[in-house]
Amino acid sequence: MSGITVYKDKCVGCSLCVKGCPFTAITLVDKKAVIDLDKCTLCGSCVEACRKFGAIEIVRETTKTPDIEKYKGIWIFAEQRKGVVQSVAYELLGKAREMADKLNTEVAAVLLGHNVQDKAQDLIHRGADKVYVVDNPKLEHLLDEPYARIVSNLIRKHRPEIMLCPATSAGRSVISRVAVQLRVGLTADCTELDVDITDRSLLQTRPAFGGNIMATILSKNHRPQLATVRHKVMKEATIDPSRKGTVEVVTFDPSFFLSRTKVLKVVDEVTATVNITEADVIVSGGRAMGGAENFKMLEDLAKVLNGSVGASRAAIDEGWMPYSQQVGQTGKTVCPKIYIACGISGQIQHLVGMQSSDIIIAINRDPSAPIFNVANYGIVGDVFQIVPLLTKRFKEVL
């Protein structure tokens, strides 16, 4: 029977589970944990809190994918935009190759689009053994319905055990529909992946609670195990032009390409800055920038460092920068190699959007600003004075 159990003999009444429960569902009665099942969501926090004593257990009785052992191989979704395979696809290939070698199985890439067939070899050179190509004018734009329908169909036919998909706006939208159509698990926004070779399960690690904790998620009873993977976290697969693989061009009945949504227009908002989720270096400004015109100095610094410009919520709400550049809880989560926070105090809402950056550099007038707690390097000083000097100095040495 599925559910949660407290083993009274193992419970020592330490109350760690009481503190660990996010839903205040646990109380101590006669020094033993008692769970209020009306409040409990079976989130598992208490099991984790009680790991030392093992007094709480959640038993799951899920269904299993039939013929689970027949599912073999790791797939990646090779997302393309305007016919260009996105670099995140190569990151997925790198990880897929590594895990496939552990599992002694093959890697396949799924490439959907229009006039994209010639890109299949690139995927092979980056580690794919096989590429399934569906090339059709109706797939020019990444439309959720036909894309999901076709991916689901390919999965049903070829039965991969794992499929990785970019955690992009398109990837997340398509693969969520695939998961429902196949009734399998999907883990969002993974930052670490590994396989357990004993049962071929995928260990999917991702940040939760705004990056305050990391959680490892399993979906061992279902195949395929679907995960979206955050951009810029995995290493891109290297190119080996001598690698060989097969390309299978798959055709579908016209009904597969039907879409109730239609793309009327695609607008690239070309600004002086590049897409912040793609950038290796981000120079961000906060409230202390004082006005839209002052972001020019951040653009100058970004230019020297080949980066793009971001902003905190405060700066966005003032209208100094467009929402597309907002870093933080209600904006974008970024993890560049280098994040330079200028005049950003470092409220937790901002930190959750950038604290997984490799290196953080902070410039702030207030030495007690929380941003310095996460910074690898920092300067206590006035941004208007420091930033231009920094731009000049970097120009000299780089």
Add this chain to the structure above:
Amino acid sequence: MNIIVCIKQVPDTTEVRIDLVTKNLVREGVQAITNPFDTYAIEEGVRLKEKFGGKVIAVTMGPPQAEAILREAISLGCDEAILVSDRAFAGADTLATGYALSKAIEKIKDYDLIICGKQAIDGDTAQVGPGIAATLDIPQITYVRKIEDIKDGTIVAERMTEDGYEVIETKLPCLLTVVKEINTPRLPSLKGKIKAKSAVITSWKAVDIGAEESRIGLKGSPTWVLNIYTPPPRPKGQIFEGEAQVTVNQLVEAAKGLFH
């Protein structure tokens, strides 16, 4: 136009702290709030109602105390509120949650538009919205930053992408997930607050929505958490103080190797 807004009660993650000794999450005193992205969904639903007429129904799945966010939704202009709550739903992952909400929406039956926030701040998955659309087999537009027009059963909306935005058209009924840029939510009015206090919240259990037992709660959830850990703290940084040019030189000297 009848609009369903799906909302979620979440712990205010900005208040969650890590106990440095036990490495546990400290959740004491952490408030339960309406998921911030869902507040934009509520506001957009209410604005559309004000423009086109009809009603807005707020739906949430959660424990009984999630009723609080439904009352808040009513204070903000929603007309009806439904709490989908049953022990049998406990332990639901995104697949089981999407299914249960879909069954509730099927029971509501008469709707033109479903609006969700783009994701919830506790899990950040962005999967439940599209999951509902797929289960109900209706079209979806995710990451909507602006509704351009709704006319003759057709909606045109701007969808945020990594490079800019797309203008998408689809037929109603459909599901939207919305981002912060779409609006600025209003504050509850006094009238709204009074209405919320006395509002009757409909409560549905698994049997009321005809949910299959094998597809809800733990049983219906293919994924589960194996373990949770706190990420290692960032190493203590080098912070330079003093004369501007000196500190700039120090920083560039220390950091220049990082750029190539």
